[in-house]
Amino acid sequence: MFKLFISTAALIWVALASPLKETCTVTTYDGVSDAVSSCSSIVIRGITVPANKTLTLNLTTGATLTFEGTITFTHSNWKGPLVLVSGSNVTVTGASGSVLDGLGAQYWDGLGDNGVTKPKFFRIRTTGGSLFENINLLNCPVQCVSINRANNTVLNKWTIDVSAGDSAGGKNTDGFDVSSSSNIIVQNTEVKNQDDCVALNQGSNMLFKNLTCSGGHGLSLSVGQSSSNGSANTLTNVTFTDSIVLNSRNGIHVKTHTDAGTGSIDLITYKNIQLSGITHYAVNVQQDYKNGKSTKTPTSNIPITNLLLQNITGSMSGGSNSMPVYILCGSEGCSNWAWSTVSISNGTKSNSCNFTPSGFSC
Numbered sequence: 411m412f413k414l415f416i417s418t419a420a421l422i423w424v425a426l427a428s429p430l431k432e433t434c435t436v437t438t439y440d441g442v443s444d445a446v447s448s449c450s451s452i453v454i455r456g457i458t459v460p461a462n463k464t465l466t467l468n469l470t471t472g473a474t475l476t477f478e479g480t481i482t483f484t485h486s487n488w489k490g491p492l493v494l495v496s497g498s499n500v501t502v503t504g505a506s507g508s509v510l511d512g513l514g515a516q517y518w519d520g521l522g523d524n525g526v527t528k529p530k531f532f533r534i535r536t537t538g539g540s541l542f543e544n545i546n547l548l549n550c551p552v553q554c555v556s557i558n559r560a561n562n563t564v565l566n567k568w569t570i571d572v573s574a575g576d577s578a579g580g581k582n583t584d585g586f587d588v589s590s591s592s593n594i595i596v597q598n599t600e601v602k603n604q605d606d607c608v609a610l611n612q613g614s615n616m617l618f619k620n621l622t623c624s625g626g627h628g629l630s631l632s633v634g635q636s637s638s639n640g641s642a643n644t645l646t647n648v649t650f651t652d653s654i655v656l657n658s659r660n661g662i663h664v665k666t667h668t669d670a671g672t673g674s675i676d677l678i679t680y681k682n683i684q685l686s687g688i689t690h691y692a693v694n695v696q697q698d699y700k701n702g703k704s705t706k707t708p709t710s711n712i713p714i715t716n717l718l719l720q721n722i723t724g725s726m727s728g729g730s731n732s733m734p735v736y737i738l739c740g741s742e743g744c745s746n747w748a749w750s751t752v753s754i755s756n757g758t759k760s761n762s763c764n765f766t767p768s769g770f771s772c
Contacts, residue, residue, distance in 0.1 A: 430470065439463070446470075455479050461486035469497030471538070477545070478505045483529075485516040490529025491556065498538030504545045514549030515578050522582030522605075528552040537561045542568070549574055553584045554603065560591040566598055573602040576625055580604045585626065588613055590642075596621070606630040606663070607655065614646045621653040628660035629653065629683070633675050634667030634699070634712045643673025643712055650680045655724075657687040661754075662722065664695045666712035666743075668705070673712040685724030685754065692726060692734045692754040693719065697743045708764075710740030717767070719749040725756040733759040735772060 434449035436442050439459050445452050446467055456479030459465045465483075469475060475495075483492045492512060495502060504510075512531050519525040528551040534542065540563045547554055547570045554570050557563070565586075572583045585601035588594060589611040597619040601607045607623030609630045610616065623629065629650050636642035655661045662680055666673075685692050695717070697708040726732035734754035737744075747767035763772035 439465075442467070450474070452476070453478055454481065457481055459483045459492065462488050464491055465493045467493070467495045467497075467502075469495065469500040471498045472500065473497060474501040474503070476503050476505055477508045477510065479508060481508075481510045483512060485513055486529070487517075487527040488529055489527060490551075491531060491533040492529050493532045494535070495533070495542075496535040497540065498536070500536055500540045502540075502542045502545070504543075509546045509548050511548045512550045514551045514572060514575060514580060514583070517551035518575055518579035518581070520579035520581060522552060530556055532556070533558060534563065534565075535559050536563045540564070541566065545569075547571070550583050550603070552582050553587055554601075555586045557586060557588045557591050557594060560594060562593045563591075564595045564597070566595075568596075568599040570599075570601045570603065572604065573625060575604050583626075584609050585623070587611065588616065592616075595619070600624075601626065606632075607658070608650075610645055610648060611635060612642060612645055614644075616648045618648075618650045619652055621650075622656070623654070623658060624656040626658050628655050628658050628663050628688075629680070630660070630663040630665070631675060631678065632665050632667070632699075634670045634673055636670055643670060645675050645678070647677045648679070650683065652682045654684045654686070655688070657727075659688070659690045660694050661685040661688050661692040661724070662694065662719070663691070664714065664717070665699050666697045666714065667699045668697070668707075668709040668711060669700045671711065675712060675714045675717075677716045678714075679718040679720070680722060681718070681720045683722045685722070687727045688724070688732065688754075689727045689729050690731050690733070691736050692724065692757070693722065693752065694736045695744070696736070696738045697740045698738055706738070708738050708740040708743060710743035713742070714739070714744050715746050717744075717747040719752050719767070721751045723751065723753050726754060726758070728756045728758060730758055732757045733762065735761040735763065735770075737763040737765050737772070739765040
């Protein structure tokens with residue numbers, strides 16, 4: 411009689427060598443976990459995510475995932491996120507007509523982060539040449555997309571529509587928040603919301619191209635919110651180009667925080683930005699934020715160097731608070747700025763600058 415002995419190591423190898431299924435279609439939340447771990451191509455169709463649950467999509471390397479129909483998220487007052495996607499060299503797409511609906515109206519109270527607890531919507535932690543395309547987010551409860559600890563990732567053809575919150579109490583509904591990330595591209599995208607269209611906190615090598623932003627606070631940098639020093643508060647080599655900002659509080663907003671140690675902002679370019687209906691500042695640079703608010707007392711703890719503005723044109727709303735350009739720098743906080751063709755009409759207040767960029771007359 412012969413006996414067959416298979417070692418534990420061999421069993422592990424056989425399990426690891428088992429091929430992934432080619433395509434899995436998921437129509438209930440309970441089926442997501444198995445599909446994500448065992449399939450190379452996943453379709454998530456019309457599911458409802460239970461309360462207090464994240465739609466966790468830890469995709470295998472090279473996997474593809476497609477959203478179909480309407481994905482909804484049961485109301486609950488918690489921090490979220492409602493969706494978390496991670497993986498390397500993954501592709502996430504939305505089929506025609508698909509939407510991820512955050513049911514924001516069930517949360518909005520006009521208080522944003524300071525009201526009832528609201529979940530952040532869509533968090534991205536991908537690497538290795540990942541692509542997100544044709545994603546449609548509707549009615550974010552609070553911040554819409556968080557790109558955090560991501561690298562080498564492209565977002566193309568997104569639609570973020572929180573316009574219903576304009577009259578229903580939407581607040582702090584940032585379009586894209588980016589932190590601790592590098593080599594990021596966001597392009598060919600539309601955002602309608604009540605806060606920053608884009609807000610960058612920390613990272614390097616980013617491109618934002620062909621954006622249309624409406625109803626919010628514009629294309630923003632907000633650096634220095636980390637309690638630690640150095641790289642946690644560093645942002646470098648970022649370009650915004652060929653974009654439109656409409657009916658928003660600010661067009662371009664760069665702010666640093668005085669209460670979170672040191673850091674730096676360097677090599678930032680805004681190019682070919684068209685503005686219309688800006689209510690407060692077309693271009694606003696402030697080094698005076700503390701506890702999330704302007705103090706009118708700027709510091710130089712996070713210097714802003716090599717800020718390039720080229721072909722920034724358009725008009726203010728003509729309202730009583732409209733000022734085309736406002737610059738408030740610390741005594742040694744701003745240097746090597748080059749601006750050309752910064753031309754904004756219809757402001758009711760004159761420009762205010764305590765630092766004057768090369769090529770611009772304040």
